[in-house]
Amino acid sequence: MTSQPARATPAGGPGKRLTGHRLLWPSLTLLALLLGNLAFTHDFFAVRVRNGHLYGSLIDIMQFGAPLILVALGMTLVIATRGIDLSVGSTVAIAGALACQYIATSSSPGSVGTVLTAVALALGVALVLGLANGLLVSRLGVQPIVATLILMVAGRGVAQLITDGQIITVSSGPYKMIGGGHLLMFPFAVLLAAAVVALTSLLTRRSALGMLIESVGGNPTASRLAGIRAAGLLTLVYVFSAVCAAVAGLMISSNVSSADGNNAGLWIELDAILAVVIGGTALTGGRFSLGGTVLGALIIQTLSTTVYTLGVPPETTLVFKAVVVIVVCLVQSPAFRSKVLRRRGTAPPRPTTPAGEVLPHQEARA
Known part of the structure; x- marks a missing residue:
């Protein structure tokens, strides 16, 4: 009888795989923030039903975090292609300004048809803005940070031109539904954001689209040689980012029934961008995590809630958020964790062969 070769075992046990999972540290950070709020507000986790609607701090975090989730979702795909979109804030302002201006000047602001037309107008303009960004990057070779910086500056001015530098207020029940309404007891904004996340995940993870986006961002040269039409993909992700920002703008303006350009x-x-980075997507492009982005956006929104819960002075709010974000990013960094382990006297794991044999120092360095 011939002896069977030993089966190769994967390096690292379940604990190692768990600590290396990209969603572990964002999840623990979000849990720590929530528990920290619970320590100061005993009913922080309480969810009540009032007038057939769900209310509570957790519901507020999801509702107010829905616009950021949408913007970060579009930003994730852009960053996955080694790009950046600095114009999403201006797109948010333009979309809200266009919709509110149309409804305010309409003869029937409470009509569903008027609201649908306003929403279609805002989304159509956002699509054109995203197409302009995408063409500048993919066809004309303009650096993404420069191409989107142009719209970031000009777009804010366009939003103020639409509103004439004033705050436009609207009184429309159907429009209020987008950001401040409820459906099946849940905030409509949360359901809308969840639907967009689910659809995006389905398109990028159940089809080749996600792999193509990752290949363009991970190795543009190899993807071009493989016959991937990178220009079309780049344009697509910038259009998607702009449309997501427009929906977020509709939510924000709807929730306060006004538009401030x-x-x-x-x-x-x-x-x-912080939400995407906290979620584990690298700014260098390649692999991305939609689930991590959602967790990152919730962390940012929970931070804002924590600021009010802890009574942090307004002048130090941004510093407080920056410190927390830096800590989260350091904890997620494998290089930082390995250095901490070395200082505590724990040597990092030695590299092994597929059969589990420890490599000598010379081979490890090679």
């Missing part, structure tokens, strides 16, 4: 969506692009 100067402040709507201000700096939301930075929160979206």
